[in-house]
Ligand SMILES: [Zn+2]
């Protein structure tokens with residue numbers, strides 16, 4: 001039995017840093033794949049919140065509206081523009097226009113939203 005393999009390769013005990021933030025504390029989420037059964041485990045590096053399966057089980061991507069149980073449309077994304085308010089490498093954005101659980105709504109503000117951003 002050899003448990004000494006590649007100890008220096010994975011400084012986090014087999015976990016890799018994922019581009020997702022913990023839903024409980026906004027800490028960075030780590031993921032690990034079990035080499036035996038290929039199951040993924042995800043765990044918050046900060047508060048220890050963990051789950052087996054997709055990262056979205058504990059990150060904002062899987063956040064649901066408390067009232068409706070629908071996906072809240074939040075997504076963890078790379079922070080292209082770090083600011084004093086949002087200095088993190090990963091930020092949570094609302095992407096509720098992607099139509100996760102419902103058809104995309106169009107025409108509500110047709111007159112003002114068609115301007116392409118430059
Ligand atoms: Zn956490």
Ligand SMILES: [Zn+2]
Nearest residue numbers: 020059061076
């Ligand atoms: Zn996420």
